[in-house]
Amino acid sequence: MSKLPSLISMMSQLIAVPSISCSQASWDQSNKGVILLLEDWLSSLGFQCEIMPLPEQPNKFNLIATLGQGAGGLVLSGHTDTVPYDEDRWTSNPFTLQERDNRLYGLGTCDMKGFFAIVIDTLRDMDLSKLQQPLIILATADEESSMEGARALVDAGRPKGRYALIGEPTSLTPIHAHKGIMMEKIRITGQAGHSSNPNLGNNALDAMHSVLSELMQYRQHLKDTYRDANFVIDYPTMNFGCIHGGDSPNRICGRCELEFDLRALPGMNNQALLEDITALLPKIERNTGTKIQLNELFPSVPSFSTKKESDIIQACERLTNKPADTVAFATEGGYLNQLGMETLILGPGSIDQAHQPNEFMGLDQIKPMQHVINGLVKRYCVTSNENEAASV
Structure with a gap:
């Protein structure tokens, strides 16, 4: 496989291609360059590569690269985009991979372009002709903003695999669950007027006080009703992040907006939560004479959970010598x-470095991650029955 660059060269090339995703159009970029690099390298290993443009964003792409056939197998998944960066806070060029102090620095080294380089470098040294179940490399778009890449895959019902590993930075700790997240905005429109006479208007701030009271009671209800001891914060949380309203102390507030997030435990349904909150608002509208609108800031992200007893969790606990945990x-x-795969989150690098200036991955993370990848490919793709690979 002489066409494949070295691991460091692959990582350098991936880092050098900007692929920022962001809700602000001035930052947002295509990920096509990263997808084409991965397609080239994986094709040289014999993978059949399919590039899928996102339905609503034709300049963004998912890649499904498949080697082997069958209904089972393993998916190794990651996202190709990065967050924006603060240029004045980096001590080196974010798009130039630099090695120093036994670390590899660059935007996306741990979150999470480096994972792809490690996967491909690991597969280079394996006899892939022995696959008895398919091995799928999945590269997605827009994880850092809209998650439209993952949503498009669910809509398409692909890829199909029995097991999946997502290589997000977890310091090589197997992760079996995380909370979902919703981000919402409540806008209240009242009627402005002179503050000397409350009858001249409808105060949106007064109405927001009622909304906050109802939401705080609902938050307490969620805390009292739902618990999961697997999490450090073992209950669903609701955070009132920002509020804006009015323009002058001598005017009745005509408009007020609240933005908040809700992080639900596995097993809770985001849509049901949204319906609960929606049902709180009409009574306040009637009592205050205001108009109240509830809108998503972006589509909610579902919680994630795979049973600790599942095969892939137990296999990765053995491969890493670490117990499975949860993340925030x-x-x-x-x-x-949702695609029906037993999934876990496990990858090189630390989430503490992700989204930070001078993002890096420690060199000591590479070989242990390759050990995990090698073990999982052998277990789920080379061995026809995972029970035959109990020593993994």
Whole structure:
């Protein structure tokens, strides 16, 4: 496989191609360059590569690269986009891979372009002609903003695999669950007027006080009703992040907006939660004479959960010598769950470096991650029955 560059060269090339996704159009970029690099390298290993443009964003792409046939097998998944960066806070060029202090620095080294380079470098040294179940490399778009890449895969019902690993940075700790996340906006429109006479208007701030009271009671209800001891914060949370309203102390507030998030435990349904909140609002509208609108800031992300007793969790606990845990951040895991795969989150690098200036991956993370990939490919793709691979 002489066409394949070295691991460091692959990582350098991936880092050098900007692929920022962001809700702000001034930052948002295509990920096509990263997808084409991965397609080239995986094709040289014999993978059949399919590039899928996103239905609503034709300049964004998913890649499904498949080697082997069958209904089972393993998916190794990651996202190709990065977050924006603060240029003045980086000590080196974010798009130039730099090695120093036994670390590899660059935007996307751990979150998560480096994972793809490690996967491909691992597969280079394996006899892939022995596959008895398919091996699928999945590269998605827009995970850092809309998660439209993962949503498009669910809509298409692909890829199909029995097991999946998402290589997000977990310091090589197997992750079996995380909470979902919803981000919502409530806008209240009242009637402005002179503050000397309350009868001249309808105060949106007064109405927002009622909304907040109802939401706080609902938040307490969620805390009292739902618990999951697998999480450090073992209940669903609702955070009132920002509020804006009015323009002058001598005017009745004509408009007020609240933005908040809700992080639900596995097993809770985001849509049902949204319906509960929606049902709280009409009574306040009637009592205050205001108009109240509830809108999503972006589509909600489902929670993720795979049973600790599942085969892939137990296999990765043995491969890493670490017990499975939970995390606070969200991933595409819930979408792969929806596709019917036993999924876990496990990858090189730390989430503490993700989204930070001078993002890096420690060199000591590479070989242990390759050990995990090698073990999983052998277990789920080379061995026809995972029970025959109990020593993994």
